[in-house]
Amino acid sequence: MAVEHVLAVVPVSDIDRANAWYEALIGRPADNNPMPTLVEWQVHGRGWVQVTVDAARAGSGLLNFAVDDLEKHIEDITGRGIEAGEIVDASKGVRLSAVEDPDGNTITLIGGFRVNY
Numbered sequence: 002m003a004v005e006h007v008l009a010v011v012p013v014s015d016i017d018r019a020n021a022w023y024e025a026l027i028g029r030p031a032d033n034n035p036m037p038t039l040v041e042w043q044v045h046g047r048g049w050v051q052v053t054v055d056a057a058r059a060g061s062g063l064l065n066f067a068v069d070d071l072e073k074h075i076e077d078i079t080g081r082g083i084e085a086g087e088i089v090d091a092s093k094g095v096r097l098s099a100v101e102d103p104d105g106n107t108i109t110l111i112g113g114f115r116v117n118y
Contacts, residue, residue, distance in 0.1 A: 012055035025081040060105035071112025
């Protein structure tokens with residue numbers, strides 16, 4: 002078995018509201034809109050974020066983005082109307098800042114991420 006793509010799924014209650022919010026977070030329109038209840042962004046190579054209507058699960062999602070420059074990413078999303086949480090030190094040089102989408106799903110921006118610690 003060869004995994005060809007990884008797709009992180011975020012459940013939301015309102016696709017139009019979520020689409021606008023994630024467009025602001027990611028900084029561009031969705032790459033695909035394969036059905037009325039699903040939009041998706043290719044965020045890296047073969048890594049995708051899918052935002053889909055699932056009212057029963059909306060608000061329970063967790064999504065992590067490891068970014069190259071945490072302060073710059075926070076500055077960028079703040080300029081697009083998204084409020085980031087305080088930067089906190091996690092461990093071994095890793096720092097975190099969390100944001101919540103309109104449903105309450107938590108998206109954590111990670112600075113200092115690496116594969117080996």
